[in-house]
Amino acid sequence: MVKAAYIHIPFCHHICHYCDFNKVFMKNQPVDLYIEKLIDEMKLRLSDSQEKFTTIFVGGGTPTALSAAQLEQLCSGIKAVLPFSDSVEYTFEANPGDLSKDKIDVLLRYGVNRLSFGVQSFTDELLKRIGRNHRSEDVYRSIREAREAGFSNISIDLIYSLPTQTLDDFEDTIDKALELNLPHYSGYSLIVEPKTVFYNLLRKGKLPLPGEETEARMYEMLMDKMKSAGYGQYEISNFAKPGFESKHNIVYWDNSEYFGFGAGAHGYVDGVRYSNIGPVGKYMEPIGRKEYPTLSANEVAENEKMEEEMFLGLRKTEGVSLSRFEKRYNKNLLELFSGSVEEMKAKGLLQVHGDYIRLTHKGRFLGNEVFQSFLGVI
Numbered sequence: 001m002v003k004a005a006y007i008h009i010p011f012c013h014h015i016c017h018y019c020d021f022n023k024v025f026m027k028n029q030p031v032d033l034y035i036e037k038l039i040d041e042m043k044l045r046l047s048d049s050q051e052k053f054t055t056i057f058v059g060g061g062t063p064t065a066l067s068a069a070q071l072e073q074l075c076s077g078i079k080a081v082l083p084f085s086d087s088v089e090y091t092f093e094a095n096p097g098d099l100s101k102d103k104i105d106v107l108l109r110y111g112v113n114r115l116s117f118g119v120q121s122f123t124d125e126l127l128k129r130i131g132r133n134h135r136s137e138d139v140y141r142s143i144r145e146a147r148e149a150g151f152s153n154i155s156i157d158l159i160y161s162l163p164t165q166t167l168d169d170f171e172d173t174i175d176k177a178l179e180l181n182l183p184h185y186s187g188y189s190l191i192v193e194p195k196t197v198f199y200n201l202l203r204k205g206k207l208p209l210p211g212e213e214t215e216a217r218m219y220e221m222l223m224d225k226m227k228s229a230g231y232g233q234y235e236i237s238n239f240a241k242p243g244f245e246s247k248h249n250i251v252y253w254d255n256s257e258y259f260g261f262g263a264g265a266h267g268y269v270d271g272v273r274y275s276n277i278g279p280v281g282k283y284m285e286p287i288g289r290k291e292y293p294t295l296s297a298n299e300v301a302e303n304e305k306m307e308e309e310m311f312l313g314l315r316k317t318e319g320v321s322l323s324r325f326e327k328r329y330n331k332n333l334l335e336l337f338s339g340s341v342e343e344m345k346a347k348g349l350l351q352v353h354g355d356y357i358r359l360t361h362k363g364r365f366l367g368n369e370v371f372q373s374f375l376g377v378i
Contacts, residue, residue, distance in 0.1 A: 055089045062095045
């Protein structure tokens with residue numbers, strides 16, 4: 001039974017230069033109506049026998065771009081429709097500077113117990129260059145106010161390999177992030193996606209990226225500093241103090257099922273991966289007719305499930321459990337993928353350790369090569 005939900009809020013006051021998520025400028029958008037239809041979609045998709053949710057993640061877009069009254073509308077709807085377990089991890093993505101005290105109060109009142117801030121960098125000049133509308137002082141204020149209100153489970157996202165970013169810049173950002181002594185950090189290398197400002201600049205030769213060698217050194221430094229500070233690297237890009245690993249993201253990496261609610265959201269339910277219609281107006285239309293706002297739905301074949309198990313599970317530091325794989329699919333992983341496993345082991349990118357197959361340290365830098373080796377082989 002599905003016990004996880006992702007909820008998408010597509011509205012932003014400002015669009016960042018690297019962002020390719022489903023998002024729209026908030027001005028003149030039917031935000032209140034969208035929230036109403038979003039709640040209606042939840043009612044449509046849930047059955048009477050729905051088990052209690054152990055993880056709920058509200059992302060975007062910028063969920064905290066909503067006003068306090070709109071957040072109240074959203075949170076009260078979620079609380080009324082989704083059954084929460086006693087130990088639910090309930091996360092809201094937040095933009096530093098957007099999260100006023102009255103919004104924090106709303107989130108706490110409705111049981112939100114984890115915040116994930118999109119910080120990206122502590123270098124103000126870089127923040128400006130990548131199109132962020134917050135500055136480092138906003139980060140400090142937002143985290144201080146969240147802590148004072150009662151939030152203890154707080155995570156921040158960092159991005160490296162940004163245009164003109166140096167190794168010293170990133171080291172300064174990591175050090176300032178660690179000084180906050182938060183329980184969870186995520187660090188991602190910049191990926192230049194189509195239909196973004198950065199993609200257009202790259203095509204014109206006007207995006208001065210640090211290069212692969214510097215990017216690898218930044219990643220190495222991130223891993224070293226997190227380890228030295230007592231954070232466990234439980235996934236390629238994620239670091240946590242013991243017990244503060246993101247339950248929600250582990251649902252994805254374990255290849256478990258989850259609901260996706262909202263415009264452009266993706267879900268995986270009853271063996272079917274689906275995506276919702278992206279444009280806000282078109283998303284709302286079928287819900288008004290009590291129909292699913294589905295854009296596409298594909299039943300995942302057994303061989304695809306096994307491939308997904310590998311390229312998702314190998315993101316985790318512990319890797320993929322051989323016994324869990326056999327129990328789930330009645331197949332021996334090492335025999336099924338023998339060619340891929342042996343090739344990646346020979347390159348020093350994979351290792352088998354006890355019940356687990358996992359990336360080596362070298363393999364973390366070349367994860368995509370490893371993941372691709374498991375596609376289309378069965």
